[in-house]
Amino acid sequence: MNMNMNVNKEYEVVIIGGGPAGLTAGLYTSRARLNSLLIEKGLVGGQIVTAELVDNYPGFPEGISGFELGQLMHQQARKYGLKDVIAEATGIELREGQKKIKTTEGNFIAKAVIIASGSERRKLGIPGEEKFTGKGVSYCATCDAAFFREVPVAVVGGGDTAITEALHLAKFASKVMVIHRRDQLRATRILQEKAFAEPKIEFLWNTVVEDIEGGDIVQRIRLRQVKTGEKSTLDISGGFISVGLKPNTDYLKSILSLDITGLIITDGKMETEIPGIFAAGDIRHNSARQAITAAGDGATAAIYAEKFISE
Numbered sequence: 546m547n548m549n550m551n552v553n554k555e556y557e558v559v560i561i562g563g564g565p566a567g568l569t570a571g572l573y574t575s576r577a578r579l580n581s582l583l584i585e586k587g588l589v590g591g592q593i594v595t596a597e598l599v600d601n602y603p604g605f606p607e608g609i610s611g612f613e614l615g616q617l618m619h620q621q622a623r624k625y626g627l628k629d630v631i632a633e634a635t636g637i638e639l640r641e642g643q644k645k646i647k648t649t650e651g652n653f654i655a656k657a658v659i660i661a662s663g664s665e666r667r668k669l670g671i672p673g674e675e676k677f678t679g680k681g682v683s684y685c686a687t688c689d690a691a692f693f694r695e696v697p698v699a700v701v702g703g704g705d706t707a708i709t710e711a712l713h714l715a716k717f718a719s720k721v722m723v724i725h726r727r728d729q730l731r732a733t734r735i736l737q738e739k740a741f742a743e744p745k746i747e748f749l750w751n752t753v754v755e756d757i758e759g760g761d762i763v764q765r766i767r768l769r770q771v772k773t774g775e776k777s778t779l780d781i782s783g784g785f786i787s788v789g790l791k792p793n794t795d796y797l798k799s800i801l802s803l804d805i806t807g808l809i810i811t812d813g814k815m816e817t818e819i820p821g822i823f824a825a826g827d828i829r830h831n832s833a834r835q836a837i838t839a840a841g842d843g844a845t846a847a848i849y850a851e852k853f854i855s856e
């Protein structure tokens with residue numbers, strides 16, 4: 546990463562977020578010879594760096610660690626001249642046809658902005674959750690279900706995502722226990738019907754998880770029945786937490802209208818309601834929330850950002 550002091554303040558394109566969407570956007574804009582800056586508040590690579598093995602990213606038949614994939618994407622974008630800075634974007638203002646990106650390390654000016662700040666899975670915030678993330682605790686069944694063949698797993702949540710994940714897990718696991726804090730699911734009826742008809746899926750109603758325990762990997766969870774207060778334990782090899790998403794869009798509320806979950810609405814060019822401001826990846830309304838779709842969005846946004854600038 547460049548030290549902020551050495552980073553210019555004016556760019557053709559500024560990209561916010563260094564996950565697969567932002568890094569791919571940066572590769573495309575830099576390769577198109579646009580002077581581009583990527584702003585990343587944490588580790589370049591985004592959420593995918595937490596995936597132990599990514600085996601659904603095309604081009605890697607043996608799979609690749611998420612960390613390595615992030616590093617390679619970064620390396621490739623930098624090869625074409627992408628600059629980067631460690632800073633947190635705190636807002637965007639429109640200024641005389643240009644965009645001012647406010648950050649914790651000062652302001653940057655750009656002709657076009659690509660927002661790729663992703664979203665985070667909501668956490669339960671209970672003991673053991675952080676310790677066992679990637680060691681049995683997962684926030685993505687599409688990504689990790691295949692690692693849990695013929696073992697018992699739990700899904701925490703009762704919405705569409707939780708039930709979709711439970712149904713997906715039932716193809717692999719020996720048993721899927723859905724743990725929900727209410728007495729009925731929030732998921733759509735068709736999903737509920739499928740889940741109730743699936744013999745491998747069982748339900749624990751009015752129940753919350755209080756603790757995740759194990760050795761090197763998850764072994765059990767501690768539960769509390771919210772109505773009776775009764776406590777119990779459940780032996781599992783995997784715990785999938787699906788209690789919603791939190792998009793990283795708080796800093797954009799004053800400039801963009803977001804959907805009710807805080808995601809950004811774009812058109813097919815990845816452009817938002819403000820010309821020259823694009824959004825890509827998990828942060829986008831209706832994103833499939835995969836590394837490859839994020840990368841695809843990033844490429845699309847970059848191509849249309851280039852067109853926007855040249856027009």
Ligand SMILES: Cc1cc2nc3c(=O)[nH]c(=O)nc-3n(C[C@H](O)[C@H](O)[C@H](O)COP(=O)(O)OP(=O)(O)OC[C@H]3O[C@@H](n4cnc5c(N)ncnc54)[C@H](O)[C@@H]3O)c2cc1C
Binds near residue numbers: 600662683685
């Ligand atoms: C454990 C795990 C395993 C996964 N496994 C797979 C898999 O096997 N296959 C697959 O396809 N997908 C997988 N995913 C999903 C995949 O990681 C995401 O879909 C993808 O990373 C989304 O990319 P993105 O660039 O849109 O956002 P992110 O990867 O979330 O990147 C956003 C970046 O923006 C930064 N940021 C946020 N706010 C700001 C701000 N204000 N200023 C500056 N920077 C900011 C964040 O630090 C982050 O680095 C997995 C996810 C997890 C959590």
